Amino acid sequence: xxxxxxxxxxxxEYPVVQAPMGWIARAPLASAMSNAGGMGIIETSSxxxxxxxxxxxxxxDLTDKPFGVxxxxxxxxxxxxxxxxxxxxxxxxxxxxxDPNKYCAALKAAGMxxxxxxxxxxxxxxxxxxxxxxxxxxxxEGGGFKNPKEVALMVLLPLIRERTEVPIxxxxxxxxxxxxxxxxxxxAEGIQMGTRMVSAAESPVHPNWKQAIIDAQETDTVFLxxxxxxxxxxxxxxxxxxxxxxxxxxxxxxxxxxILDLYFGGDMEAAIALxxxxxxxxxxxxxxxxxxxxxxxxxxxxxxxxASRYHN
Amino acid sequence: xxTRITEMFGIEHPIIxxxxxxxxxxxxxxxxxxxxxxxxxxxxxxxxxxDLANEIxxxxDMTDKPFGVxxxxxxxxxxxxxxxxxKAIIEGxxxxxxxxxxxxxxxxxxxxxxxxxxxxxxxxxxxxxxxQSIGCDAVSVDGFECGGHPGEDDIPNMIxxxxxxxxxxxxxxxxxxxxxGRSLVAALAMGADGMNMGTRFIATQEAPVHANVxxxxxxxxxxxxxxxxxxxxxxxxxxxNAAVERLLEIEKEKGADLQFSDVIxxxxxxxPRIMMQGxxxxxxxxxxxxxxxINDIPTCKELIDRIMAEADAIIHKRLAGIxx
Numbered sequence: 001x002x003x004x005x006x007x008x009x010x011x012x013e014y015p016v017v018q019a020p021m022g023w024i025a026r027a028p029l030a031s032a033m034s035n036a037g038g039m040g041i042i043e044t045s046s047x048x049x050x051x052x053x054x055x056x057x058x059x060x061d062l063t064d065k066p067f068g069v070x071x072x073x074x075x076x077x078x079x080x081x082x083x084x085x086x087x088x089x090x091x092x093x094x095x096x097x098x099d100p101n102k103y104c105a106a107l108k109a110a111g112m113x114x115x116x117x118x119x120x121x122x123x124x125x126x127x128x129x130x131x132x133x134x135x136x137x138x139x140x141e142g143g144g145f146k147n148p149k150e151v152a153l154m155v156l157l158p159l160i161r162e163r164t165e166v167p168i169x170x171x172x173x174x175x176x177x178x179x180x181x182x183x184x185x186x187x188a189e190g191i192q193m194g195t196r197m198v199s200a201a202e203s204p205v206h207p208n209w210k211q212a213i214i215d216a217q218e219t220d221t222v223f224l225x226x227x228x229x230x231x232x233x234x235x236x237x238x239x240x241x242x243x244x245x246x247x248x249x250x251x252x253x254x255x256x257x258x259i260l261d262l263y264f265g266g267d268m269e270a271a272i273a274l275x276x277x278x279x280x281x282x283x284x285x286x287x288x289x290x291x292x293x294x295x296x297x298x299x300x301x302x303x304x305x306x307a308s309r310y311h312n
Numbered sequence: 313x314x315t316r317i318t319e320m321f322g323i324e325h326p327i328i329x330x331x332x333x334x335x336x337x338x339x340x341x342x343x344x345x346x347x348x349x350x351x352x353x354x355x356x357x358x359x360x361x362x363d364l365a366n367e368i369x370x371x372x373d374m375t376d377k378p379f380g381v382x383x384x385x386x387x388x389x390x391x392x393x394x395x396x397x398x399k400a401i402i403e404g405x406x407x408x409x410x411x412x413x414x415x416x417x418x419x420x421x422x423x424x425x426x427x428x429x430x431x432x433x434x435x436x437x438x439x440x441x442x443x444q445s446i447g448c449d450a451v452s453v454d455g456f457e458c459g460g461h462p463g464e465d466d467i468p469n470m471i472x473x474x475x476x477x478x479x480x481x482x483x484x485x486x487x488x489x490x491x492x493g494r495s496l497v498a499a500l501a502m503g504a505d506g507m508n509m510g511t512r513f514i515a516t517q518e519a520p521v522h523a524n525v526x527x528x529x530x531x532x533x534x535x536x537x538x539x540x541x542x543x544x545x546x547x548x549x550x551x552x553n554a555a556v557e558r559l560l561e562i563e564k565e566k567g568a569d570l571q572f573s574d575v576i577x578x579x580x581x582x583x584p585r586i587m588m589q590g591x592x593x594x595x596x597x598x599x600x601x602x603x604x605x606i607n608d609i610p611t612c613k614e615l616i617d618r619i620m621a622e623a624d625a626i627i628h629k630r631l632a633g634i635x636x
Contacts, residue, residue: 004634121534121604141468151534152457152468154489154498155601159534173470178477178502182470184634185497185626218475219436219465277471281478302501303631310313310500312624 002296005167006190009113009133010092011066013037014296015190016180017136017169018197018288020070020094021144021274022046023263024205025197026055031062032202032288039092040065045072049081056088066091070117071107073098079106086110097145100130108133115169119147124160134167135160136192141234142172143195143276146223148232154186161187173278177298181306184299193291195276201287206266209273210285212236218280224272225252236273244272313620316483317506320429320450321408322378324348325620326496326506328485329513329612330433330452331382331410332460332598333357334587335521338367342374343518343612352380352410361396368404380408380431385416394419402426410452415439417446433487433508435463437475440484450483451476452508458488459511459537459549459600469499477503491605493622497631500623511600517611522590525597526609534604540596541579543570548579551599553592555582 006015016038018030022045030040040063042055059067069085074097082103085093093107096117107114108131115134116127124135137160140150151159153172161168170188173179175196183191198205199213213236222241225232230252235241240255249255261270286294315326327349329340334357341351353371358364364381371379381401383394398419401409409416409423412433416423423430424447431450432443435458440451453476455469456462467475473486486499487508499507514521515529528551538552540559543566550556559578566574582595610618 002634139468139470141471149535151604152455152470152489152601154455154457154469154495155491155534155604158492158494159604173468176474178474179470181501181631182473182498184631185501186494218467218471223466277467280471281474303627303634306497306500306627307632310315310623310627312313312620 004189006134006169009167010039010068010190012039014292015169016292016295017041017068017190017192019171019192019194020045020072021194021198022072022075023048023259024203025070026052026204027058027062028202028204029197029200029288030055030067031059032200033197033292034059034063034065034067036289036292037065038292040067041094042067042069043072044070044081045075045097047075047077049076049078053084056085056090068092068094070094070096071103072096073102079103082106082110086112094136095132096136100127100132104130104132117171118160119156120149120151121156121159121163123147124164128164128166132166134169135164136169136171137188139170139172141277143221143234143279144274145231145233148226148228150223153183157183157186157188172276175278175281175295177295177300177302180295180299181302195278196282196291197288198275199279199282199285200291201285205263208266208268209263212268212273213275213279213282214284216275216279218277220279221275221277225249233272233274234276236268236275236279238268238273240269241272313623315500315505317450317485320483321350321380323350325616326485327616327619328352328410328431328452328506328508330487330508330510331355331384331412332510332514334583335514335519336382337520338371338374339518339520340513341379342371343516344513344616345375345377345379347611347613347616348377349612349616350378350380350408351375352382352408355381355383355397355401356392358397361393361400364397365400365404368400368406372404378407380410381406382410382412383416383419384412385414385418387414398422401428411448415443415446416448420447431485435461436465436467437472437479440476440480444480444482448482450485450505451480452487453484453504454508455486455488457601459602460598461546461548462488462539464542464545464547469502473499473502473504488600489602491602493619493624493626496619496623497626510598511602512606512615513612515606515609516615517609521587524590524592525587528592529599529603529606530609532599532603532606534601536603537599537601541572541575543568544572546572548596548598549600550596551603555593555595559596
């Protein structure tokens with residue numbers, strides 16, 4: 001049994017969150033995570049808000065456990081999403097990809113718990129000033145859209161921890177009980193898993209992507225577009241992304257034009273498969289419940305092992 | 313705290329001070345060893361084998377605890393006197409050698425013949441496995457966070473350490489981003505048997521470097537390091553300064569035509585000026601991302617005692633309290 005500020009604030013059995021990958025973090029995956037005792041999160045970074053509203057509404061049929069919504073500000077054009085989320089009874093929101101001040105006050109006024117996703121200390125301090133309830137701290141090792149000044153979680157997590165009182169959910173490289181225990185040692189009180197969830201059984205992506213994650217070594221991701229224009233990102237190494245590594249694009253988002261052909265059609269060269277270095281540690285497709293149970297069991301085992309072995 | 317590393321090296325705490333150019337003198341190694349860790353003398357900072365023998369003797373005057381010597385194997389034309397240094401190590405009764413650069417296959421037989429333990433510094437799982445296969449006793453797994461040469465894979469320790477734990481049979485210590493009890497417990501949780509620290513030890517009272525260097529580390533944020541010489545596939549993580557920013561400009565200008573000679577002014581022969589004279593803009597000097605976590609200049613004993621007390625509290629109080 002785990003009891004800490006995250007379990008109590010979020011109303012979950014386990015302080016484990018499923019990351020809100022665009023197009024992927026929808027009702028099947030999010031409900032699987034919530035039913036497994038963690039916090040499932042519905043995405044908005046696809047920008048397809050009508051579909052997203054439908055997914056949020058579906059959740060009531062799939063789970064009676066809490067679930068959250070991520071508001072990816074750079075992709076969400078409609079501020080009405082705040083009212084919609086509140087009306088659906090959602091209590092937990094993560095905001096990202098923008099100024100933490102933009103939605104925080106409105107969300108909190110609507111009674112929600114708000115965590116802001118940050119990849120830097122400066123971002124964390126700004127979010128604290130905006131009045132967020134907690135932080136999702138993302139290390140450079142994670143997949144997806146990245147801050148170009150990548151700071152590894154090993155340094156970033158304790159750095160932010162010692163400058164703030166709010167609870168922290170660690171993201172980037174999280175996949176097992178060992179990394180969860182390490183994140184907790186560094187000051188986190190919860191973990192968020194992205195790539196592990198993309199590869200999960202209930203993830204809607206094509207089996208080709210899940211297999212690519214399984215086949216990948218930790219050295220099989222690329223960090224693209226560090227100097228812009230547009231966002232930097234981390235993705236699986238494919239022919240396309242290898243080309244982009246040596247010949248950067250002036251329009252990186254244009255490379256995502258046919259994203260659905262990759263995500264659901266399985267054509268690994270159609271676009272860019274956002275994934276973390278942790279792909280090198282993922283060896284099988286597993287149901288979300290199995291993943292969560294294994295993570296928690298290993299977390300307990302590691303802590304008990306350290307307590308019995310290491311004495312001063 | 314007993315781990316496979318403390319037992320292997322005969323030290324009280326699972327903390328190693330890795331070899332660092334113009335930092336790893338007898339004073340540094342002795343202070344760390346006296347505080348219960350494993351101090352290491354940097355072999356190649358000494359000009360000759362006789363100088364190394366002298367440095368080893370000086371260290372033995374300052375501590376009766378175990379300490380090691382770092383031998384770094386570089387692909388340079390004028391090779392240092394490795395056989396002479398090995399002889400000095402053996403005759404000096406040194407019990408541990410930390411190797412780095414190319415793997416130490418050439419010196420392993422003679423060192424092992426004399427019962428000396430060898431720990432090889434690696435930046436990838438494949439190098440660690442190679443070191444294991446040739447008979448190294450332990451490895452130091454250096455993640456992307458590290459000061460110095462992180463290699464070209466760019467894998468931080470949250471990914472690299474568990475991979476190393478899964479792949480290796482021999483013990484290993486975590487290196488890169490290590491600063492305090494939190495880092496130690498994180499490393500242990502991920503399967504390491506201890507930690508190696510570089511930048512953190514430079515910012516100690518006993519580190520025999522100019523005060524300007526220590527102050528620079530304390531003042532630095534987590535964003536103040538730069539990766540240089542990437543186009544030469546000889547990446548080094550260094551503290552930013554005017555010389556480093558100039559170096560990066562040259563790299564940008566030259567693009568694919570970059571040669572080592574284009575940046576030699578910023579990197580060659582600068583260490584004595586920086587470490588001894590405190591000329592902080594003289595050139596590029598190795599520094600880890602961990603500088604952002606370093607806010608003071610304690611004695612080695614204060615630092616190590618603090619780390620062990622913090623680790624103990626995390627393992628037995630904070631973490632134990634979560635999983636009731």
